[in-house]
Amino acid sequence: MSADSDNKPAGKKSPAPGDSLDFIRSRITEDVAAGKNNGRVHTRFPPEPNGYLHIGHAKAICLDFGTAEEFGGLCNLRFDDTNPVKEDVRYAESIMDDVHWLGFDWGDRLYWASDYFQKLHDFAVQLIRDGKAYVCDLTADEIREYRGTLTEPGRDSPYRDRSVSENLDLFERMRAGEFEDGSRTLRAKIDMASGNLNMRDPVIYRILRATHHRTGDKWCIYPMYDFTHCLSDSLEGITHSLCDLDFEDHRPLYDWFLDELDVPCHPQQIEFARLNMSYTIMSKRLLRRLVEEGHVNGWDDPRMPTLQGLRRRGYTPKSIREFCSRIGVAKRESIVDVALLEHTLREDLNKHAPRVMAVLRPLKVIIENYPEDKVEMVEAVNNPEDPSAGTREVPFSRELFIERDDFLEDPPKKFFRLAPGREVRLRYAYFITCVDVIKDPESGEITELRCTYDPATRGGSAPDGRKVKATMHWVSAEHAVEAEVRLYDQLFTEENPLARDDFTACLNPNSLTVLTGCRLEPSLAAAKPRVRYQFERLGYFCIDSVDSTETTLVFDRTVTLRDAWARIQKKSGTKSN
RNA sequence: UGGGGCGUCGUCAAGCGGUAAGACACCAGCUUUUGGAGCUGGCAUUCCCAGGUUCGAAUCCUGGCGCCCCAGCCA
Numbered sequence: 001m002s003a004d005s006d007n008k009p010a011g012k013k014s015p016a017p018g019d020s021l022d023f024i025r026s027r028i029t030e031d032v033a034a035g036k037n038n039g040r041v042h043t044r045f046p047p048e049p050n051g052y053l054h055i056g057h058a059k060a061i062c063l064d065f066g067t068a069e070e071f072g073g074l075c076n077l078r079f080d081d082t083n084p085v086k087e088d089v090r091y092a093e094s095i096m097d098d099v100h101w102l103g104f105d106w107g108d109r110l111y112w113a114s115d116y117f118q119k120l121h122d123f124a125v126q127l128i129r130d131g132k133a134y135v136c137d138l139t140a141d142e143i144r145e146y147r148g149t150l151t152e153p154g155r156d157s158p159y160r161d162r163s164v165s166e167n168l169d170l171f172e173r174m175r176a177g178e179f180e181d182g183s184r185t186l187r188a189k190i191d192m193a194s195g196n197l198n199m200r201d202p203v204i205y206r207i208l209r210a211t212h213h214r215t216g217d218k219w220c221i222y223p224m225y226d227f228t229h230c231l232s233d234s235l236e237g238i239t240h241s242l243c244d245l246d247f248e249d250h251r252p253l254y255d256w257f258l259d260e261l262d263v264p265c266h267p268q269q270i271e272f273a274r275l276n277m278s279y280t281i282m283s284k285r286l287l288r289r290l291v292e293e294g295h296v297n298g299w300d301d302p303r304m305p306t307l308q309g310l311r312r313r314g315y316t317p318k319s320i321r322e323f324c325s326r327i328g329v330a331k332r333e334s335i336v337d338v339a340l341l342e343h344t345l346r347e348d349l350n351k352h353a354p355r356v357m358a359v360l361r362p363l364k365v366i367i368e369n370y371p372e373d374k375v376e377m378v379e380a381v382n383n384p385e386d387p388s389a390g391t392r393e394v395p396f397s398r399e400l401f402i403e404r405d406d407f408l409e410d411p412p413k414k415f416f417r418l419a420p421g422r423e424v425r426l427r428y429a430y431f432i433t434c435v436d437v438i439k440d441p442e443s444g445e446i447t448e449l450r451c452t453y454d455p456a457t458r459g460g461s462a463p464d465g466r467k468v469k470a471t472m473h474w475v476s477a478e479h480a481v482e483a484e485v486r487l488y489d490q491l492f493t494e495e496n497p498l499a500r501d502d503f504t505a506c507l508n509p510n511s512l513t514v515l516t517g518c519r520l521e522p523s524l525a526a527a528k529p530r531v532r533y534q535f536e537r538l539g540y541f542c543i544d545s546v547d548s549t550e551t552t553l554v555f556d557r558t559v560t561l562r563d564a565w566a567r568i569q570k571k572s573g574t575k576s577n
Numbered sequence: 578u579g580g581g582g583c584g585u586c587g588u589c590a591a592g593c594g595g596u597a598a599g600a601c602a603c604c605a606g607c608u609u610u611u612g613g614a615g616c617u618g619g620c621a622u623u624c625c626c627a628g629g630u631u632c633g634a635a636u637c638c639u640g641g642c643g644c645c646c647c648a649g650c651c652a
Contacts, residue, residue: 022591083651196647208650222650245582246652249647252581271582327590327600328591331582333645336589336601339588340600343601344601355611384613417612426610460610534613562613
């Protein structure tokens with residue numbers, strides 16, 4: 001069965017010569033060959049615990065943990081928790097849960113940047129002693145002013161030349177809480193005229209009276225990212241520090257701190273393009289807006305690209321890992337077609353999901369020549385892709401439900417499902433022929449179909465060898481279990497929502513369709529959470545982990561099956577959901 | 578008139594001077610008791626543009642053009 005127990009990584013596959021490696025793996029291969037770090041490879045995944053992980057993070061996780069594993073190395077999980085006003089343990093817990101779910105493990109190497117606060121402080125003191133850092137009294141606005149612009153150099157802070165002893169004293173008093181929040185900063189003394197703004201005497205410590213989720217009120221000064229990250233990497237013996245393109249400009253600063261200080265090692269930062277995917281957005285900030293403005297029902301809404309959302313929707317960890325491996329790693333910014341994600345998902349689900357019959361929009365069918373009280377059990381294959389999945393019995397009787405979409409009173413040329421006078425096969429059961437269409441006299445809506453069956457076609461084939469064009473799924477009315485089914489479509493109607501002035505303008509009003517009164521084959525009364533089922537001819541579905549109850553079954557559609565008929569309709573201009 | 582990156586098929590992406598991998602998508606056919614799955618075939622004479630070097634250039638050189646990122650006491 002297709003539960004989450006299948007979340008084991010594909011296994012270590014070391015890069016072989018001749019393999020087409022991405023530029024990062026090539027670089028690491030070279031480093032190892034050159035004996036750098038004694039051939040050791042050690043990476044880290046460094047999330048800030050200020051939000052939930054999305055599939056873009058999955059790319060980074062697969063890269064960080066994946067390369068380490070491939071090169072026989074290790075990958076640490078380190079929370080970059082240097083800004084207490086934005087962070088919280090509940091995010092950290094969710095992140096750990098997601099990383100495990102994806103199939104990766106950091107062993108006993110769970111670290112927090114906050115664990116290094118004392119060491120970081122000592123490094124800062126060392127910088128001051130060496131005349132490489134100073135306490136600056138400029139306000140935030142003044143610092144900005146002094147920084148200059150993209151095209152003009154900055155000016156030295158008037159506090160830049162304080163003596164070492166004065167800096168030492170002031171920094172110690174900053175730490176002791178003698179000064180107001182924001183009144184002073186500790187800055188690296190680098191170059192106010194650098195073309196790289198990050199090198200214009202960056203702030204490395206700020207005064208911030210906020211209770212930290214791990215260190216409480218022990219500190220009222222907190223180190224900045226640039227100072228913290230490279231030193232944390234070094235302290236952990238990281239060899240390759242992979243991050244996104246945004247940090248390319250920060251690499252000189254990353255290197256500067258490590259060069260100026262007496263550190264255990266000097267990791268190599270390598271930047272790659274982060275993931276963008278069509279019809280969705282990947283920014284934590286914007287995803288937060290979707291949640292806060294109520295466009296979705298929380299971070300784990302199945303339409304969200306968050307790992308929590310994808311997970312609830314029924315995505316498998318394996319399919320996400322496979323996706324990440326197929327999109328590759330490069331420096332070019334791009335938007336990956338979501339169809340590739342759906343492809344790796346179907347690929348996985350097709351192999352493992354048990355098949356089952358379910359009617360989403362029921363249309364009653366009466367088999368006129370079938371005995372009133374008779375019930376037959378027909379044998380159905382659980383998974384044609386996996387004979388070991390066995391078979392099951394499904395009840396057949398005089399009153400059935402079929403899919404409304406499977407009947408058309410006036411069928412167009414390429415429609416070969418049921419129509420008046422036409423014969424089709426009910427999967428695993430009999431051939432039936434539609435002999436009459438019953439309508440509501442008021443609305444004209446079709447309420448029932450009268451059909452006849454051919455007893456000789458039991459099992460689904462005719463002894464006389466005659467063929468039918470269609471095989472349809474069905475459910476016995478008397479035996480069916482009812483359920484609510486939620487259908488999902490892309491959250492946005494445009495490939496790149498960010499190309500819009502306001503991305504919410506292209507939210508898809510039909511991204512969620514709730515269907516009630518769906519009829520499922522009886523075996524689904526015992527449907528298990530975390531198992532993905534294929535509802536034959538419709539798609540893959542799983543129990544909604546949040547809203548499904550013993551009394552009210554709720555299913556989520558993970559993804560549709562590829563649908564040739566839908567494509568034909570689309571071409572001719574009509575469509576359905 | 579700053580600094581850092583990037584430009585190869587509709588979308589990702591190999592290629593690293595020897596004559597354009599692969600995947601997704603798409604199209605066609607076969608097959609099929611899921612219009613699913615599977616199988617077969619098709620799909621860049623051309624690599625942002627223009628010059629140059631070379632027997633030979635997507636790969637080297639020169640000059641353009643286009644796109645992205647950076648002016649948080651965020652990460």
